[in-house]
Amino acid sequence: MKKLTTKRFLQTLSEMFPDAHCELNHRNAFELTIAVLLSAQCTDKKVNQVTERLFEKYKTPEDYLAVSLEELQEDIKQIGLYKNKAKHIQELCRMLLEQYNGEIPDKHEELVKLPGVGRKTANVIVSTWFGVPALAVDTHVERIAKRLGFCEETDTPLQVEKTLMKKIPKAEWTNSHHRLIFFGRYHCKAQNPQCAVCPLQDACPAFQRGLKKTKKTAIN
DNA sequence: CTCCCGATAT
């Protein structure tokens, strides 16, 4: 099997998903932060369904602090992990008002101090909203990097991020991040990967190992 | 490492 070069990988992704972008609906940095925080272990589609109502009711940090924790929990319950997320949102809003003049900071090191905001979420915020090159590694990016052999199977998300940043030019980090998400979400899916129609099949280590469970084989 | 957790796809 021939080695999959970074160049071919990036070229293929750009052809498959030229318009890859952030699919979490938002109108400002504050809404983006809430949306990304809510998106942990949940689909973007469900987050958008909930935030459509949520962002009409809550427009400022003060709004989230004006209701009880229980009321906020009910408003985001469909997302899952709602007790932690509701608590994080209110504590995040309190910190924004007390330490950041009510505004979302534009620095990664400040963002990760916010409750419910870890490295991945901070990377999404700085790259998507503030235009700072970053490569957020979520469940999709990690899965793709490992299937295609860009990193070790046992690597942590941080190790995957460092490896990808070395292989991909800085100017392409944010684009590549979104294309990796689309590739993982719509093509190289966790449960039903489209190996049969994959342009990278010939150079995919996972496919060689027998990943191709795209169809049930007939019983002989 | 475990826990958080409802909705959806398979």
Place this chain on the structure above:
DNA sequence: ATATCAGGAG
């Protein structure tokens, strides 16, 4: 019935 979903905190 089980796996997975734009993870983070303790």
